[in-house]
Amino acid sequence: xxxxxxxxxxxxxxxxxxxxxxxxxxxxxxxxxxxxxxxxxxxxxxxxxxxxxxxxxxxxxxxxxxxxxxxxxxxxxxxxxxxxxxxxxxxxxxxxxxxxxxxxxxxxxxxxxxxxxxxxxxxxxxxxxxxxxxxxxxxxxxxxxxxxxxxxxxxxxxxxxxxxxxxxxxxxxxxxxxxxxxxxxxxxxxxxxxxxxxxxxxxxxxxxxxxxxxxxxxxxxxxxxxxxxxxxxxxxxxxxxxxxxxxxxxxxxxxxxxxxxxxxxxxxxxxxxxxxxxxxxxxxxxxxxxxxxxxxxxxxxxxxxxxxxxxxxxxxxxxxxxxxxxxxxxxxxxxxxxxxxxxxxxxxxxxxxxxxxxxxxxxxxxxxxxxxxxxxxxxxxxxxxxxxxxxxxxxxxxxxxxxxxxxxxxxxxxxxxxxxxxxxxxxxxxxxxxxxxxxxxxxxxxxxxxxxxxxxxxxxxxxxxxxxxxxxxxxxxxxxxxxxxxxxxxxxxxxxxxxxxx
Amino acid sequence: xxxxxxxxxxxxxxxxxxxxxxxxxxxxxxxxxxxxxxxxxxxxxxxxxxxxxxxxxxxxxxxxxxxxxxxxxxxxxxxxxxxxxxxxxxxxxxxxxxxxxxxxxxxxxxxxxxxxxxxxxxxxxxxxxxxxxxxxxxxxxxxxxxxxxxxxxxxxxxxxxxxxxxxxxxxxxxxxxxxxxxxxxxxxxxxxxxxxxxxxxxxxxxxxxxxxxxxxxxxxxxxxxxxxxxxxxxxxxxxxxxxxxxxxxxxxxxxxxxxxxxxxxxxxxxxxxxxxxxxxxxxxxxxxxxxxxxxxxxxxxxxxxxxxxxxxxxxxxxxxxxxxxxxxxxxxxxxxxxxxxxxxxxxxxxxxxxxxxxxxxxxxxxxxxxxxxxxxxxxxxxxxxxxxxxxxxxxxxxxxxxxxxxxxxxxxxxxxxxxxxxxxxxxxxxxxxxxxxxxxxxxxxxxxxxxxxxxxxxxxxxxxxxxxxxxxxxxxxxxxxxxxxx
Numbered sequence: 001x002x003x004x005x006x007x008x009x010x011x012x013x014x015x016x017x018x019x020x021x022x023x024x025x026x027x028x029x030x031x032x033x034x035x036x037x038x039x040x041x042x043x044x045x046x047x048x049x050x051x052x053x054x055x056x057x058x059x060x061x062x063x064x065x066x067x068x069x070x071x072x073x074x075x076x077x078x079x080x081x082x083x084x085x086x087x088x089x090x091x092x093x094x095x096x097x098x099x100x101x102x103x104x105x106x107x108x109x110x111x112x113x114x115x116x117x118x119x120x121x122x123x124x125x126x127x128x129x130x131x132x133x134x135x136x137x138x139x140x141x142x143x144x145x146x147x148x149x150x151x152x153x154x155x156x157x158x159x160x161x162x163x164x165x166x167x168x169x170x171x172x173x174x175x176x177x178x179x180x181x182x183x184x185x186x187x188x189x190x191x192x193x194x195x196x197x198x199x200x201x202x203x204x205x206x207x208x209x210x211x212x213x214x215x216x217x218x219x220x221x222x223x224x225x226x227x228x229x230x231x232x233x234x235x236x237x238x239x240x241x242x243x244x245x246x247x248x249x250x251x252x253x254x255x256x257x258x259x260x261x262x263x264x265x266x267x268x269x270x271x272x273x274x275x276x277x278x279x280x281x282x283x284x285x286x287x288x289x290x291x292x293x294x295x296x297x298x299x300x301x302x303x304x305x306x307x308x309x310x311x312x313x314x315x316x317x318x319x320x321x322x323x324x325x326x327x328x329x330x331x332x333x334x335x336x337x338x339x340x341x342x343x344x345x346x347x348x349x350x351x352x353x354x355x356x357x358x359x360x361x362x363x364x365x366x367x368x369x370x371x372x373x374x375x376x377x378x379x380x381x382x383x384x385x386x387x388x389x390x391x392x393x394x395x396x397x398x399x400x401x402x403x404x405x406x407x408x409x410x411x412x413x414x415x416x417x418x419x420x421x422x423x424x425x426x427x428x429x430x431x432x433x434x435x436x437x438x439x440x441x442x443x444x445x446x447x448x449x450x451x452x453x454x455x456x457x458x459x460x461x462x463x464x465x466x467x468x469x470x471x472x473x474x475x476x477x478x479x480x481x482x483x484x485x486x487x488x489x490x491x492x493x494x495x496x497x498x499x500x501x502x
Numbered sequence: 503x504x505x506x507x508x509x510x511x512x513x514x515x516x517x518x519x520x521x522x523x524x525x526x527x528x529x530x531x532x533x534x535x536x537x538x539x540x541x542x543x544x545x546x547x548x549x550x551x552x553x554x555x556x557x558x559x560x561x562x563x564x565x566x567x568x569x570x571x572x573x574x575x576x577x578x579x580x581x582x583x584x585x586x587x588x589x590x591x592x593x594x595x596x597x598x599x600x601x602x603x604x605x606x607x608x609x610x611x612x613x614x615x616x617x618x619x620x621x622x623x624x625x626x627x628x629x630x631x632x633x634x635x636x637x638x639x640x641x642x643x644x645x646x647x648x649x650x651x652x653x654x655x656x657x658x659x660x661x662x663x664x665x666x667x668x669x670x671x672x673x674x675x676x677x678x679x680x681x682x683x684x685x686x687x688x689x690x691x692x693x694x695x696x697x698x699x700x701x702x703x704x705x706x707x708x709x710x711x712x713x714x715x716x717x718x719x720x721x722x723x724x725x726x727x728x729x730x731x732x733x734x735x736x737x738x739x740x741x742x743x744x745x746x747x748x749x750x751x752x753x754x755x756x757x758x759x760x761x762x763x764x765x766x767x768x769x770x771x772x773x774x775x776x777x778x779x780x781x782x783x784x785x786x787x788x789x790x791x792x793x794x795x796x797x798x799x800x801x802x803x804x805x806x807x808x809x810x811x812x813x814x815x816x817x818x819x820x821x822x823x824x825x826x827x828x829x830x831x832x833x834x835x836x837x838x839x840x841x842x843x844x845x846x847x848x849x850x851x852x853x854x855x856x857x858x859x860x861x862x863x864x865x866x867x868x869x870x871x872x873x874x875x876x877x878x879x880x881x882x883x884x885x886x887x888x889x890x891x892x893x894x895x896x897x898x899x900x901x902x903x904x905x906x907x908x909x910x911x912x913x914x915x916x917x918x919x920x921x922x923x924x925x926x927x928x929x930x931x932x933x934x935x936x937x938x939x940x941x942x943x944x945x946x947x948x949x950x951x952x953x954x955x956x957x958x959x960x961x962x963x964x965x966x967x968x969x970x971x972x973x974x975x976x977x978x979x980x981x982x983x984x985x986x987x988x
Contacts, residue, residue, distance in 0.1 A: 041605050045825050047598070047706040048585040048607060052740050087821050089868075091845055098824035158829075298868035300877060303710035303818055305740050 010174035015199040016207040023166035024051030035159040043164035045096035057166035070112030081310035083108040085302035094143040104299040107137035132173030141165035179245035230255040231271035337368025364401035409487035505530040506667040524557035524575030544663040548622040571617030579669035582623040585704040594638035597852035607704020624659030651910040654684030661688040679930025682942040686905035686955025697937035698743035701736030709815035712934040726750035764799035764898030781946035799894040807932040813880035820864030905942040905955035944981035
């Protein structure tokens with residue numbers, strides 16, 4: 001802990017579900033349509049309209065909750081699997097009913113956890129961390145108020161296309177203690193929900209939104225708990241993972257400084273939670289709202305909907321469609337294919353299709369680690385350059401495995417050249433090699449060249465024999481100079497063998 | 503007997519026999535409205551030309567031999583709480599002035615599919631909050647039996663329209679008695695179906711967990727006929743129940759053997775008018791003559807029903823009515839104000855006093871610090887009220903008593919005393935809280951010639967038997983044939 005305080009972070013994440021239609025009506029759930037074109041009496045909240053639950057949304061939400069290791073509607077004094085809808089009452093023009101259908105005291109899922117890997121940067125190594133999930137519940141999204149930002153005080157316009165979009169709210173315990181942990185948590189949720197087809201988690205489009213609850217603990221020996229805690233601040237308006245990290249860092253420091261100025265009054269037990277907005281261009285949080293008292297949403301059971309009972313059969317059906325989750329996949333790639341933790345991280349982060357590609361190459365090549373290296377070397381840069389997804393890539397896993405086998409003896413530059421030809425011309429590896437001017441290796445000629453090199457470099461040989469390993473490289477370099485394009489590993493092997501004979 | 507005094511069944515028969523056309527029938531009722539509604543004030547909106555056009559289409563269909571719906575050529579009036587596509591729907595509130603729904607309520611769509619002719623929208627207590635129709639922001643409907651008196655409420659316009667022969671049948675809604683009480687006060691038949699029997703889609707909600715739509719008719723047969731049309735599961739209403747709809751009209755005249763009638767002592771206590779009580783006792787004797795057995799039952803928690811109702815219903819209403827805020831449709835204040843000010847002024851200007859009172863009551867009951875003591879406690883007592891009925895129905899097939907404690911009261915008599923007004927629903931409210939079915943049929947008149955209604959209450963989804971029980975009495979009496987002189 002570089003700072004003289006401990007940061008405490010809890011995240012509230014909202015993700016829009018990838019359903020065909022909205023949560024309570026049959027309007028399309030689609031981003032980017034002309035304003036107020038995907039609406040009907042139900043999502044407009046017209047008088048007399050009634051909501052009807054979208055089962056697909058509920059199943060997607062169940063999938064997410066199971067992936068978050070949550071209990072499914074296991075509430076005291078209720079039947080197993082019993083969950084219900086509630087109304088959250090508040091007035092705002094983007095909420096046409098002036099209440100949001102949400103879940104209050106009996107959410108469909110609760111008490112889960114998510115394992116995350118912090119610092120997914122090989123240089124820093126990994127720290128495994130378990131983040132507790134308080135609850136995940138379903139609710140309907142609101143529309144959007146579009147304010148006049150010209151400064152001329154024009155009317156605010158309301159777009160209700162988003163109204164009624166299914167939204168999953170995931171509330172974590174305050175288990176994260178650094179911006180990196182917060183970002184790792186978000187990245188893991190995004191990866192998992194994308195791979196499960198639950199959400200596309202595009203923060204720019206608002207299909208993933210995050211509010212951060214932040215305060216700091218300042219160690220103090222004379223405090224009953226051994227530290228003093230600052231009041232909670234909920235940071236909103238975070239529109240990228242990067243801004244989540246920056247906002248947390250800024251806010252923690254600000255709270256610490258505020259505490260230094262007012263160590264008696266600026267404490268969690270003296271002040272209620274406040275809401276702050278993150279101003280990204282200015283790089284600072286700005287208090288939006290001082291909550292004099294907790295907002296009273298007057299929750300009560302939604303009388304227009306019936307409670308939902310989740311049965312074991314329904315849960316089993318959802319489980320059957322989940323597949324392998326990222327954390328399990330990382331473990332398996334390490335144990336089954338001998339991948340390093342960082343390679344496993346990289347492949348899993350690219351998604352299930354990339355992992356499948358790797359596994360197919362690994363099986364054919366018979367060496368998982370080599371397959372991972374070769375894919376990282378050539379396939380990933382090519383995908384980047386061509387702006388393609390792995391399933392659009394013209395070189396199939398089987399073809400790439402063949403390429404790996406046939407180019408094992410080439411040096412790196414030659415491999416790059418050959419692959420480029422394979423990719424651009426669509427020719428066989430053999431033809432690409434010829435086109436690249438790479439001749440088949442004549443091992444006996446190379447051996448002669450190695451012998452000649454040993455004879456011509458008596459000092460290096462002597463140094464090597466005296467225990468200076470690096471002297472060998474001079475001899476290898478000598479051979480390479482005289483045999484352009486020769487495979488480095490073959491040359492090394494031959495030099496080793498000939499040196500042993502000296 | 504003029505066309506307008508006839509029942510729907512009679513109008514159907516006349517058309518089938520070629521003795522009247524849909525156009526003639528529609529013209530007759532439109533003429534009746536033109537002639538009498540200035541006295542009754544039942545209608546918010548009359549569909550003149552459109553109704554005639556629909557009638558002409560139905561006549562042409564009949565002529566061509568095409569299959570006709572079960573209510574072909576029968577005009578119907580609709581309470582203005584039900585959404586009608588392209589026709590103004592106000593809930594008799596200023597806040598919905600100018601609101602024209604882009605869709606039909608499911609019941610309206612079903613009636614149209616049955617070839618009924620929508621003849622107009624009827625007056626009501628604003629947002630169905632009231633028992634006299636005096637809370638309408640537009641007009642005060644009169645009781646056709648005595649213009650100095652109210653027709654009951656909140657569906658007073660729909661009840662008065664049928665009683666005054668301005669429409670042969672109509673639809674109302676019942677949240678705490680708003681069909682049965684005006685049916686009783688206007689001398690006609692009105693049913694509050696089991697919660698979930700009729701789709702609420704397109705009914706502008708007052709209290710979602712209590713609201714049901716039901717028909718007003720001159721007699722039980724017409725009621726059974728309308729129930730066949732409007733009942734049944736609706737994929738647009740999650741609280742509608744997927745249970746087959748019996749052919750109510752087919753079994754209507756089947757005698758109910760060994761009928762056991764539960765008579766709760768709680769329905770004959772203080773506040774019950776002696777003339778009303780006498781009429782109910784006479785009706786019960788008539789049932790005994792018809793072979794029924796009277797059984798004493800008790801509904802011990804019914805004394806809490808009014809209190810529970812005014813917490814649960816107002817709590818839900820405070821949320822249901824939040825959408826009327828001047829932002830997206832309906833009345834918006836002309837005064838310049840910020841967002842909160844616009845909300846407050848729009849709502850303050852356009853909601854009537856009773857609506858404001860109930861929104862405040864409900865908001866209070868749900869507020870943190872009070873929710874446990876009021877709303878959540880009310881839900882528990884609601885469960886006890888339901889349990890009372892379950893226990894009573896172990897011993898009897900149907901419960902009977904007065905629909906309302908008095909016959910129609912005078913205009914203005916209770917408008918300054920909300921509590922006295924609330925008590926006029928004392929016998930009807932527990933039925934909604936329990937989610938069971940209830941019905942009011944005419945069973946006599948006071949000395950001053952005001953109708954009295956007998957209330958029947960039945961277990962959930964037992965409308966078929968309840969209608970038969972009602973029909974037994976109707977067949978032995980002639981109260982349902984009386985028409986007022988307007």
